[in-house]
Amino acid sequence: MTAISDGGLSRGAQLLEEGRALLARGDRTGAAQVLVRARDERDVVLDAHALIEAHDLVGSFRNVMGLDCTISAQDDIFGFFQNHHSCRNPLRDYLADGWRTLSELMLLLEAVDQPLLRTPRVLEFASGHGRFTRHLVKAVGAERVAVSDVVPGAVEFARATFGVDGFQSASVPEAVRWPGQYDLVFVLSLFSHLPRATWARWLQALYGAVAPGGLLVFSTHGLKAARFDNVVLDDEGFFFAASSESQAIDVQEYGTTFTSPGFVRACIAGTVGADRLVHEAPVHFWNHQDAYVLRKGAA
Template sequence: MLKNLLKKIVLATFGPPVKYVISQMYIYKPVEERFQFLETMLQDAYPDEWVINERSAEEIERIKNIFDLPQDFNTGISKNDLMFRFFIQNNFSFPEAFKAYFVRSVHFLDMISKIAEKKWGKNWQQQAYPFLDFASGYGALERLLVHYLPANQIYTSDIKKKGVDFQVEKFGVNGIYSSFTPEDFKTDVRFKFIFVGSLFSHLPEDLFTRWLKVLHNHLHEDGILAFTVHDTSIINSPEDTVYLTASEDLTSNVVEDAIRKKESYGTMYVNEKYVKNEIAKLGVAANQYYRYEKIFCNLQDIYVVNKQANVFDNSITFNYYDSTKY
């Protein structure tokens, strides 16, 4: 982000000699630390939400028109939202980052609506709640979902309390604080639809098993649980599971609520054999789940688990939304 921009300015100004000096380990570390210090100072000075300038506003309006989005949907993005920072850190301009973020929101809504329609039919908006978005971050989905489901029937939960508070304030949904201990998740609500986007793709085996059990226990009898995973084929591994301690939360030192517990939150890869065995422990039969490959962000698989007999098959046509195409 700003650190990378400062580097580019220095290198462009002083050229190859600076590139060589910075490449030397004895000076690289203090330079890195200085950039981190400057970025932290700037982060403290940021407003709570990213500023939408004129060019960014124009891009947002374009996306609204292209996808026929509600004109009044909330476009505020927290400065701690790692999804937005991901685009900035990958050299998107601010207008491009806003466009990419909201196209990602459209992608999430498309997945949710198609899964819900397959389960409940054209009138899914009258039946797919109470709805729980678990590990919801800062509400990339919620900002659109509240225009399709009643806000008071949408529950958002995350270990990042700032993210939960942000969504409750901005979108009017219900908030549930999560924790690193699955069994501490308490609510009397039984959800018709639980969506877990990119959490199980971060959990080691023990937490994978325990969270799956806790969330499945909070399903309504007519409910569905949809969760995403990285398949081991992505890294060409013959193992059933591969857990790495790296995660995107560890790449930024300025996000106020980044997750630092490597033993609890890293990057997880699993194959279908492993997932099938895990959900079988919950009493889920082979005909009560369906796997959609590389649907979530064109990378992660989505598993949809039914408490009743499975209605899911390959008839759903999901779309992948590449913001650079718009």
């Protein structure tokens, strides 16, 4: 519960005002000490974080991680971390989770002999507000990265903050206007949210965005995730619930989905061909989501 002072300001708001005043006076040391305390207050955590990062104060995550650690106030994934019962430091956990995703992606690509650092052009699809994008940019450079998302403002935030290319996605795959093709299309935790009506259609559309010889990498909630959440799959190996952590997308088009490996393989076979699947990695991402790698044939 946020404490409120006699003046009507919460403890966090008071610390934030004090930190801003110290910055205005040029007292960076004092401001850092106060703003680090403000950053622990739930109601001003992102405001305090933004000031620390923007002024490169002692305690900034940029100094530790060597990348842009700006976080959008509209970032649903940060909100998920902040509201999760197990999370004691949402800023650290959010930023570290993106780094973990990068390491897991790099291991996956090594398994199919297409290292990330030698991949000329990468599309991160369903990229959100950059939880992973910032780490991808550090690894390969902004000039090699494009992002896409359906959430209003997400692509604009990534362009302005990380310097990447980007384009707006759409609610249905047929409405997306693809600027080109990419050597790697990475789709983390989109197929774990799609209803049956668009699941295979998105697979077809995203495969179409892969350049000849390139890869499509995507993740799903598989059997381990279904057991953990006590979900019973139907006869085809599918389950969808109209609920998710997103506050910006209709739950009927972006809920929570669980799929068996058999369902995924059948969709691959029925859309792009079974021979396009070159690698499977159960519970690969976050020790929770299965990973699939498809390779498009050379032109």
